Amino acid sequence: MVYNIPEPDDAPPLGDLGFFQHRTLPVLRKFQPSSLWDVSAPRLLLSTSSFRSVAKALAHQQRLAESPNTTQMEGVDRAYVDAISLVRKSIDAYSGEERTTLAFECLLLVILESLRGSKSEMIVHLHHGIRIVFESSKESLKSGNMKEIGRCLRQYGVSTMLLNPFLPPARQTQHVMWRTASLDDDTPGDSTTDDLRKVSNDVYRLILETLAIMYHVSLNEGHLGLVFCEEVARVRAKQARLEEIFHQRRQTCTGEDVQARALWDLTEARCLLAKAHLNYVWACDVEAFHAEIETFRAVIDLVDSALSRIEESESDISTLTFSVGLGAISALELVAWRCPDVNLRNEAVDLLERCPRQEGLWNADERSKLWRSMIANEGTNYTDHMWNYELPTEGIESVLTPGTPLKQQSQLQR
Secondary structure, X not given: OOXXXXXXXXXXXXXXXXXXXXXXXXXHHHHOOOHHHHXXXXXXXXXXXXXXXXXXXXHHHHHHHHOOOHHHHHHHHHXXXXXXXXXXXXXXXOOXXXXXXXXHHHHHHHHHHHHHOOHHHHHHHHXXXXXXXXXXXXXXXXXXXXXXXXXXXHHHHHHHHHHOOXXXXXXXXXXXXXXXXXXXXXXXXXXXXXXXXXXXXXXXXXXXXXHHHXXXXXXXXXXXXHHHHHHHXXXXXXXXXXXXXXXXXXXXXXXXXXXXXXXXXXXXXXXXXXXXXXXXXXHOOOOHHHHHHHHHHXXXXXXXXXXXXXHOXXXXXXXXXXXXXXXXXXXXXXXXXXXXXXHHHHHHHHHHOOOOOEEOOEEHHHHHHHHHHHHHHHOOOXXXXXXXXXXXXHHHHHOOOOOOOHHHHHHHHO
């Protein structure tokens, strides 16, 4: 695995493509190991003008995020406009295998829009990329690279759905993800080996199924019905099998790469959070999360361990401007939202400050500030919001004032 090599103090500044190759690609390799970054991206940089344009725009945006400078804004905006223009012009020219390039450009545009804070535009590129992968699969044109791109895009899709299942971006993404669910059939069903990619794909599928269950329950005011009880039982059994894989792996794993161990820890944390939510749905009882204190503690420990491992190769991971597929921010926020233990919630918020700043729609700085305000204003009476199906939105801190009852705060959100 290739990692970012620090530049000497007297090194000349990197050009846009040099920055992309020496600063952007190492971040992508770190958090989402794939041949996309080692083979496909370097090849496309040489052969495809629209891909080069997107890479330059992403490099500009990352450089600005790392070293904010108002004098750079004009160049950043120009690079962005050029990239969007070139991709649009080339769309009609792509056919067959060339669609892989367009899907790859969509993936980079998702990362770019995420760094820009352009949420609606990020959703557009995400949905477009997923549809390209899906159409290629129907026409038997999906290569190994296309499968990798689809896997990364669908991880972004699940992450988007987690932020707030009832906001328009999440609802639109639900529709796209469920209509293209057959893409998930490209990977093995229930993992039987401790292969990180297989298990990670299965955990993301598990989360997607859990979100569908939570959505059903919210629409039916907590009632499952007999048929849906069978579905919940099936998904809970899948989660238990995956959890057993993590348990067995801990007993046998030796001499593993530090980076791989970090990604394993975060994947297990997501699996445990799915269990907590499935158990809550199964119990149909607002007290169910009180029985999951140890689960939330395990999630905190796993994320802490993962961030510490990543810090072994990055002196300060929180200075990284973005991550891809890490899932640390969403995992910690779910603990801050659902856990009944205020001490664990505060630990989750503390860990948010150690995460890379941006992943998809999730911004670690924004979410840590939001939850510090939430917890400070809730005191011990936070159950009304805790059992709400909706995560608080970004603007909630504007209505959080000391002494305001939580129920009133919840009404103000709406």
